[in-house]
Amino acid sequence: MATPGPSVLELVGLTKTFGGTTVLDAVDLSVAPGEVHGLLGENGSGKSTLIKVLAGFHDPDGGRLRVGGRDVALPLQPDAPRTLGLQFVHQDLGLIESLSVVENLVVADMAQRRLRISWAQERRKARQVFERYGIDLDPAATVADVRPVQRAQLAIARAMEGMREARGHGDGGAHGLLVLDEPTVFLPREEVDQLFGLMRDIAASGASVLFVSHDIDEVLRVTDRATVLRDGRLVDTLVTAETDHDALIERIIGRRLEAHAPPAAGTTVNAAPVMARVRGLTSDPLVDVDLDVHEGEVLGVTGLLGSGFEALPYVLHSAVAPTSGRLELDGTEHDLTSRRGPCASTALVPADRKNDSAVQTLPVTDNVTMPVLGRFRGALGLDRRAMTTATAALMEEYDVRPRDPSLPLSALSGGNQQKAVIAKWLQTGPRLLLLHEPTQGVDVGARGQIWDVIRGSADAGGAVVCASSDHEQLAALCDRVVVLARGRVVAELTGGDVTKERITERCLSSVQLAAAEDAA
Structure with missing residues (x-):
């Protein structure tokens, strides 16, 4: 549930072109503290480009960015998203399956460590991290051997710890933003609810979640608000509790969903053998x-x-x-x-x-x-x-x-x-x-x-x-x-x-x- 205060993230007039093609056309987006915010649109609508601008992969042609109420210069430098408390979990999760859970948890920091790593100590720290987020995961297990939902939970826990470090461990990542890009795609249906529970817990702690998805039902279930893009433009931002499946489809494709009956049983679709x-x-x-x-x-x-x-x-x-x-x-x-x-x-x-x-x-x-x-x-x-x-x-x-x-x-x-x-x-x-x-x-x-x-x-x-x-x-x-x-x-x-x-x-x-x- 969103809480009062300046937006965790605010984009105004974000524009990006590739060659002569405009892929983002003056897009606005605002995510509130403690909010789970959905981002919807067809393939080619501009969702991926927007995320890549926030991650520092693409330089925008125009627009303004505010994080936690402060103006931030665009384009973002490579280390800027982490420093600002922006963390990303992409569809492939970014895990190394041959390594252990704890190794994946600390892999981003290993190059900066000057002293020998005590893996016993790291496993104790990992258990504390998982306890913090209500995750049942063995730090010594190999990632290839854990369930799909546990891999997603590990990737999210790693991102949240990065957010905490950026905020000096003070408030568990309050006012940070976790961007989840299609995290449920490869999850069994029965495990999606576990991931949604973790997302809600993160939002309850004061952090925010930007949930990128093609699945309208999932967006309706887990988000507070949802923003729809079409052909690189902002169509609408809606309170999801006040909308429905058909209304979101209408905004995504630009027209009302028509009733459609499947071919009658026995209908010949193709006369060829x-x-x-x-x-x-x-x-x-x-x-x-x-x-x-x-x-x-x-x-x-x-x-x-x-x-x-x-x-x-x-x-x-x-x-x-x-x-x-x-x-x-x-x-x-x-x-x-x-x-x-x-x-x-x-x-x-x-x-x-x-x-x-x-x-x-x-x-x-x-x-x-x-x-x-x-x-x-x-x-x-x-x-x-x-x-x-x-x-x-x-x-x-x-x-x-x-x-x-x-x-x-x-x-x-x-x-x-x-x-x-x-x-x-x-x-x-x-x-x-x-x-x-x-x-x-x-x-x-x-x-x-x-x-x-x-x-x-x-x-x-x-x-x-x-x-x-x-x-x-x-x-x-x-x-x-x-x-x-x-x-x-x-x-x-x-x-x-x-x-x-x-x-x-x-x-x-x-x-x-x-x-x-x-x-x-």
């Missing part, structure tokens, strides 16, 4: 997922972060083995619990291009020919000339620039790297192409080219599953879109409903739809 039939797919966080993908179809899969949609391509390719489930592809059934799975008939393009899709230091030739090296095997080993010729032809076909197969992949732009990766897999002739965020980090010109390549793969008689949080991309590319929540398919969009606005509506309502199914 089913190429891929998925049944009973379960793999944390997916739960008993059934899907049909038709020949020539691009099927979009989406949902809020943590809903499970992002796991689907990897499980269908057997890159991650599920606990149960089967895939029938072109009439042949594959047991997905076996790592052998259907890999020969599928191709997977992961979201992490640099680490999972290619070897940045190798030439384009080596990257592109990797799945088909058998074609170039001769009596004296690999035919490098033939490999280079084949790669040059693919670079021409997919417009990969510059047209130099000898360049290391890292020398290409993000968009050209992604075109090379997609070309690498399409040359294998997959029946089912599996994509995760295929245009992430790609410029607008390459984006359209990649869409054309994906569409062309389906038009040539294949099928495509595209998992993405980019609703504009899904609307431009897909014949049909399914929405997941809590690991299950809860909505399907077809025909004229496959628009950016309708996809966003279904995602924002997905948690309610899943809850209704649970109650049924």
Whole structure:
């Protein structure tokens, strides 16, 4: 509950541009002492940029900042947020899983220590910290072995201790601000309440929390007020006890949520034959997922972060083995619990291009020919000339620039790297192409080219599953879109409903739809 006094944080007229694009346009934000304040908006609304300005990662083009009633010069220097009592817990939590709980708790201070560390003493201090915040956590445990909610609690406790140090330990972090960026995304549903209890305890101690989330129901449950951004502009700040789910959706997407009935049972969504039939797919966080993908179809899969949609391509390719489930592809059934799975008939393009899709230091030739090296095997080993010729032809076909197969992949732009990766897999002739965020980090010109390549793969008689949080991309590319929540398919969009606005509506309502199914 907010308490009287100057705002813990006040932003006035915050503006930020990248190139010719305005991503924050004169945004105002005020967080009161002892308040849990929500920050909502679609992808691209400006939430992440605002947080990065506060963390000192981005320099704003304009605006004023006050912390605890004092003017603070922008841009913030690297050490300024910590000194000001601003602490950040990002979605990945920033923990080192191979280290112990206590090592993670003190890792930020270890470089400044001149004396030998007494780990027995540090474990005693850690127990005092956890007792202060009501956390049941063993300081000696390895982070990899503790529950997801305990990892989140550890990250928050570490941030709060940093806040206390900035305030001289005087009042337990009063007037400091803890910024939580999607902290519940990867938490089991039953553990979210524990985290919310910790957030409320922090606010009761006098500190404030800025809770960034896509989950409207969570924002309504835990916050005192919520600010909504859309297209880089402030839409509204509301008292959450005086608003509801539909009102927040209306502000997020810019229009009232319309009632939408799913297709009637037995409705044929696509007249083409089913190429891929998925049944009973379960793999944390997916739960008993059934899907049909038709020949020539691009099927979009989406949902809020943590809903499970992002796991689907990897499980269908057997890159991650599920606990149960089967895939029938072109009439042949594959047991997905076996790592052998259907890999020969599928191709997977992961979201992490640099680490999972290619070897940045190798030439384009080596990257592109990797799945088909058998074609170039001769009596004296690999035919490098033939490999280079084949790669040059693919670079021409997919417009990969510059047209130099000898360049290391890292020398290409993000968009050209992604075109090379997609070309690498399409040359294998997959029946089912599996994509995760295929245009992430790609410029607008390459984006359209990649869409054309994906569409062309389906038009040539294949099928495509595209998992993405980019609703504009899904609307431009897909014949049909399914929405997941809590690991299950809860909505399907077809025909004229496959628009950016309708996809966003279904995602924002997905948690309610899943809850209704649970109650049924």
